[in-house]
Amino acid sequence: MRIVCISDTHSMHRQIEVPDGDLLIHAGDCLGVGTLEELEDLDQWFSELPHRHKILIAGNHDWCFQDEPAEARALVQHAHYLQDSPLELGGLKFWGSPWTPVFFNWAFNLERGPAIAERWDRIPEDTDVLITHGPPAGILDRIILPTGTVRPGCDDLARKVETLSLRLHVFGHIHEDHGQQLIGDCLYVNASTCTGSYKPLNLPVVVDL
Template sequence: MPPIGTFNTMRIVCISDTHSMHRQIQVPDGDLLIHAGDCLGVGTLDELEDLDRWFSELPHRNKILIAGNHDWCFQDEPAEARELIRHAHYLQDSPVELEGLKFWGSPWTPMFFNWAFNLERGDALAERWARIPEDTDVLITHGPPAGIRDKIDSPTGIIRPGCEALAERVASLTLKLHIFGHIHEDHGREQIGDCLYVNASTCNARFKPLNPPIVIDL
């Protein structure tokens, strides 16, 4: 037990959207590595096996992985994919508790060209977000909530494709941290109330793995 008046901190290293270019990333040391999806390029089991080998080489004592819309094997071959992940906690609408913090991970994003783990906006997504427990400390989703680190500058103007139902759900929770990716263009962090929102997309808009990992001391 730590002395009264002192606090334990967990150093969380956040990445996302590595698209099988994980070996090109300089990953800072920490207690926990979180990958918020789109870990694969075309979504094969061979790519996933290499990712798990890479996890095994990293010093972080815990890792968490969720799927994203490019990670087809988790949708199409779920049993085989889960069996390959030996060096991380894989979360799919499921929790894990680590060192007193409660994590929840979910891969779903609004429908876009019928990628993996896509659902229609509205009730279908709201049903998934309703599963997030009220006592969650750290939420990991592949996509952002609407209006938070979801900005794309397009030739026709600014687009914000984040999920409205997710924004409504996270506003009702008392999260400490919400980690996501998906929108490569809006990498960074934003504090809103008591929750820190982190877009950890490693690839930039040109699918180059140039955005640095984001490190959080929680």
């Protein structure tokens, strides 16, 4: 299965060139300010793409999925929307989750520790492909500031993925550390499309599983 990974398009999806593949994964922050109107345009864009399947999760900018969940989910007609939920495609088991540690009171924020760990505990042990909005701590989560490097990834998520036999973990959120890293048998992909200056310049990541 050829999987094309994007994230953090912030309603600039029509400015990017998406390679063909069997499955398109969008790992959240698909919207700019998080309105239903933006989501409607995103779903129309999904309908125009050739990929047989699409998977979408929410991110911290995607307010309508948190504040108007029924209306938002109803608008997603051309992708599988996952929120702490599974999907099986082509013999692969997927799990998607939008949560990130508290950061300036954005959408889908939870406190580090038991609150967010409880969400990660829901991930089934037989998951092949995990899609979260944010990265696990220490993996493609670097932000380089004048005062030094910070890593805001989730420690609780890092502890959880160590217990799983994942083949692929796709996320975004930290625009500055776009790329991929192979650790053991799992390929970790930070698929952030936008750069740290919110320009949609990072290329989609293509993975063959």
